[in-house]
Amino acid sequence: MSLINVSNLTFAYEGSYDNIFENVSFQLDTDWKLGFTGRNGRGKTTFLNLLLGKYEYSGNISANVTFDYFPFHVENKEYMTLDVIEDIYPDYLQWKLMRELTLLKVSEDVLYRPFDSLSNGEQTKVLLATLFIKENSFLLIDEPTNHLDIHARKLVSDYLSTKNGFILVSHDRSFLDNCVDHILSINKTNIEIQKGNFSAWWENKKRQDQFELASDEKLRKDIKRLSESAKRTGNWSHEVEKSKNGTRNSGSKVDKGYIGHKAAKMMKRSKNIEQRQQSAIDEKSKLLKNIENSESLKISQLTFHKNQLAELDDVSIFYGDKTVCANISFSIEKGERIALSGKNGSGKSSILKLIYGVDLKYTGHIRKDSQLKISYVSQDTSDLQGNLSDYAASNGIEESLFKSILRKLDFSRLQFEKDISAFSGGQKKKVLLAKSLCEEVHLHIWDEPLNFIDVISRMQIEELLLDYSPTILFVEHDSEFCKNIATKVIEL
Structure with missing residues (x-):
């Protein structure tokens, strides 16, 4: 050791x-x-x-x-x-x-x-x-x-x-x-x-976050109470100080020394409260230090006029003379979250591409409505480059929504100024996912969407899919994600 x-x-x-x-x-x-x-x-x-x-x-x-x-x-x-x-x-x-x-x-x-x-x-x-x-x-x-x-x-x-x-x-x-x-x-x-x-670490982190949030809430209330008290005390001392130049109802002279002493005491009390308030503010700055920004994401999927979005009937796909997969049959119904499962090389990505519309050599039948709109997230991020604003414009998505989603996925504003080619692998994948979430479609097709993406962002995406129940066909090897998300698993 x-x-x-x-x-x-x-x-x-x-x-x-x-x-x-x-x-x-x-x-x-x-x-x-x-x-x-x-x-x-x-x-x-x-x-x-x-x-x-x-x-x-x-x-x-x-x-x-x-x-x-x-x-x-x-x-x-x-x-x-x-x-x-x-x-x-x-x-x-x-x-x-x-x-x-x-x-x-x-x-x-x-x-x-x-x-x-x-x-x-x-x-x-x-x-x-x-x-x-x-x-x-x-x-x-x-x-x-x-x-x-x-x-x-x-x-x-x-x-x-x-x-x-x-x-x-x-x-x-x-x-x-x-x-x-x-x-x-x-x-x-x-x-x-x-x-x-x-x-074990995640459970401890959630407990620590709850403690910080509770402490923060109590501190906010204390600061508000102290602030109001300091303001009242300051007003009192100011009014008492002004009264030194006034007269009593009886017409006798005011005891300026007594009133000045009283005003000074109240001013000192006001200053003490201000110091306590500042100490509370200083303490507050120590809290919430590790609360992760994991705001809820949103998705606005279009409603399709039919219950069945697509169907594969006895489909086999070929690359040259090689059969990638054979005799695949399944349908995609509205609201389903379908996980394609199977060993590497079993044809999962090829099936996704075929449904999306990539020109592949195949036999059998694929049926999908000509009005069906699909958003596709590829495994590959190698061609991503340029700035985010240009990327949003070239893909016809709303820039403010696109960047808002990236902010929720823990992008700093400084990141928006960089070229996408300089992003980490996980950040590039988030760009593809944010683009997909901005697109108004009937069906989302995601090919290994979580590669390189951090755990907290994975949980955000899980929450999104559970809250909004979009129709999605995906390939993902994170067993926890599949267990939590898939309404149907198709094993190749």
Whole structure:
């Protein structure tokens, strides 16, 4: 066991006026299975890169371990997988590699295939196996689940639960709950560490938020009462002071010394109340420090004139001579939230594209009304660029509504000034989702909408779908999300 000590860490990207971290201090044990969570753009990947020594910073990070980062950069994806592994770790031992691949249920034959011929899930498992055959390293695992189906996520989560000595960035609640024993969270104003899994951390956070909200409400009432009292006392002392120059009803002279003394006492009391009021205001500034902005989202889906929006009858899809999926039949009824489930490569994305209107080679029948309007969210965000205003204009959506949704999804106003290409993966995905929520359609089709998106935003999206019950067809590998949202599951 050894410790990683972070003290007074301060960091900002060159040219930025805002610090990502400011005077942050904490301590990590290298035996922990550490889940790393926080909203998109808070600096999770940045912190991992600081541990790796990629950026200059002020403060101190001390550790008696070396760090290894997942995912590895693969320079030559056309190489045989065995050669790719050797490029990453030239001194690996064959028996150790086979042990890890067996645990991950990857067959030996993948080693003798070009790396780029492997599915995304196979590539992830091979690189994880390579990561865990390295010794004396503390492992930095950055979002390994994004290209894994539900079954593969469970397998990888079980695999990680047998290991220790890592930081795992993931937004999948079930995945984290199964394989971590501590949570490192980047909050609005601090970084905190807590023993337990994600669900335990989330319950504690909700209790802490409720305590802060209750304290804030009491403080607001106190401030209002003190403010009114101070105002009354100030008025009294002012009126008494004025009376020094007046006369009594009897016509006798006023005792100016007595009245001046009384006014001074009342003024002093007024000042004391003002000081108490200021102390209360100062205390208030300490509250609500980590309450996350998770306002409710809204969706305005058009009403379709028929109960059935679309139907697939015995559909098979082909890429060249390869059959992607075969004999698929189902219908989409108004108000249904349908999850397409199946292993990677089973044709889920192809079905979504076909219903949306992408020109694919297929047999069978697809029936949908010519008046049906569909909003589609793709897995791919690589082509996003330009500023948000131009993006809204080019897609024919209302800019103010679009930016309002992004604000609710934790975008800062400073983010609105940046080029979309500079956004994090989660922020880019939020752009696609915000666009979809702005579009007036009958059916939403979302292909892995939650990739890279933080947990709190996932919960906001869940709440939206449960509150408004739009008709939606989606593919998503977050098992908690599917369990909470889907009214029907179609297994391929």
